[in-house]
Amino acid sequence: MSVNRQAAEQIVKAVGGKENIVAATHCVTRLRFALADEEKVDKEALESIDLVKGFFSTNGQFQVVIGQGTVDKVYNEMVELTGIGRASKQEIKDAAAEKLNPLQRAIKTLADIFIPILPAIVTAGLLMGINNVLTGPGIFFEKKALVDVYTGWKDFASIINLIANTAFVFLPGLIGWSAVTRFGGNPLLGIVLGLMLVHPDLLNAWGYGSAKEIPKWDLFGLEVQKVGYQGQVLPVLLASFVLAKIEIFLKKRIPDALQLLLVAPIALLVTGFVSFIAIGPITFAIGNVITDGVVGIFEAAPIIGGLLYGALYAPLVITGMHHTFLAVDLQLIGSTGGTFLWPMLALSNIAQGTAALAMMFVLKDEKLKGLSATSAVSAYLGITEPAMFGVNLRFRYAFISAVIGSAIAGMFITLNGVKATSIGVGGLPGFLSIFPDKWAPFFIGMVIVLIVPFVLTLLFGKLRNK
Structure with missing residues (x-):
């Protein structure tokens, strides 16, 4: 019997047997279980298994740490051994979500939205760090940056900075894609929504405080500020929720033959107006209150x-x-x-x-x-x-x-x-x-x-x- 097969048998037995496994999948390093009853897990038995490096329960999932490269082999053996169907990560999350309270579900929703965009954000952070090394004064030379002494590196640093800043400049686009996907809508519409909130025709949010005059739309007597939401999180989160729900509502009521012509245009148009008239200004103010509150606590x-x-x-x-x-x-x-x-x-x-x-x-x-x-x-x-x-x-x-x-x-x-x-x-x-x-x-x-x-x-x- 192979080591992986033996480990699979031992893990299945330790988590309460195949009858206790509602669904199972794996990620890069861990087996992820939705269990009927976590009280049936034999933790001492799990600890004694050679391939198991650890285990924990979070957000309704019981996860067993195996390691990169080995976890998929153990998972394949487990599927063959138990006859359980291969489950997607979303199916595991859905099965586990049934056990969560409202606060846990809210936290899980945020995790589901932000984890998929982490690679882009972390990559941007690393590149910005390289730019910091090249342009930061006093690191290599007294009161001067590397690019000030070796000017040939200036444009090189500028390109790095542009690449690094892209994820943050268009952050609402990334969040819109992930959030609308999470809420059950079309991710492409989420991207359009996010980019719409940072459109170049809008006043850049970073220039809002110093602007002498705020441009406005006149909607039949209703004045709406033409302000973008660069670097903002709450506006695009709430707008994505509204967009997804409108899209789902329309798809249930519009015939299939007309959906391509009506669903996306109506959903984006309604969400766009609601975003600039209400969602944006309200959540922008809430975001500033949260920021001021956190900063105030740490300053005090x-x-x-x-x-x-x-x-x-x-x-x-x-x-x-x-x-x-x-x-x-x-x-x-x-x-x-x-x-x-x-x-x-x-x-x-x-x-x-x-x-x-x-x-x-x-x-x-x-x-x-x-x-x-x-x-x-x-x-x-x-x-x-x-x-x-x-x-x-x-x-x-x-x-x-x-x-x-x-x-x-x-x-x-x-x-x-x-x-x-x-x-x-x-x-x-x-x-x-x-x-x-x-x-x-x-x-x-x-x-x-x-x-x-x-x-x-x-x-x-x-x-x-x-």
Whole structure:
């Protein structure tokens, strides 16, 4: 019997047998189950399986971490073994969603919208980091940027900046595509809606505050501001919901032969008018209130704000609530030009990796030692699931040590006004997304999360083993 076949049999038995599996699929590294009853899972049996690197439950899904390249082989063996049909990720989400409360469903909806666009945003963040290195004064030369000394690099940096900024300039287009898809509408209409909200004929949102006169439409006596929503999240989210629901409503009532001519034009026209007349102005104001509120809290009590967010980010990941802060990060970047929350995310990830690395020196089990080392590397590159769920949460003192280190570092960088220009890779490469003039305090924060969790984990480990 092959190793993969044996692992599949053991996993099926450990999750309660095939009768307990409602549906199953897999992603790059994990098996994803919708289980009838998670209480039937034999966690000790799962931990003893060689190929299993960890497991956790989130948003109604029970997920088993296997690893890239192996997970699909184990999944194929499991399908053949149990006879369960191959399920799509959406089918798993739909099956799991039935168990969620309203708050969990709202958080899951945000995750479903923002996770698909993360590759574009993270890529943009990395490229903006390269641009920061080339154009930031004082990095290589005193009070001068690299492009000021070597002027031949100026246009090269300019092109990089253009490529990097595209995802943020047309962010509503990305969100419109993902949100309308999530709400059951045509994703192409979502793209059109998002781009419509940042059309060049509109006053750029970033120039709204300094504009001497706001252009307006006169709709039979009703004045509507011709303002774009660059960098805004809420307007396109709500408009996408309205567009999808109108489209679904029309498709049910218009004959198939006429749908191509009527559904999309009516849906876009109605949503467009509603967006510029009501949705845009209202959500723009709400977004500014949220931005001002978050900024106000951290300005009034930076020590408490940094300490709490640095400490709470990892626990939020366990619940899935961290996805809500991606929208806040994007709103902060669009409204203020930078976010002070994302740098703490990057340091929290590093802290989890450090705690996992320390466990390699604490543990005696060779399998767990190997898992600790590989998951630490993964966390340092921004993927914390193997470290958190495979190692640190299993040995709670490691997770607590990481949280303590993250809290201290979060407090320090917040006091020093560290901000990120964009969302990048949430690990060691994260410094590329930080404003260059704040690299020094951010690097000190990195040193904190490389030392404190490591030392605390070793100390707690020795005390526990006495």
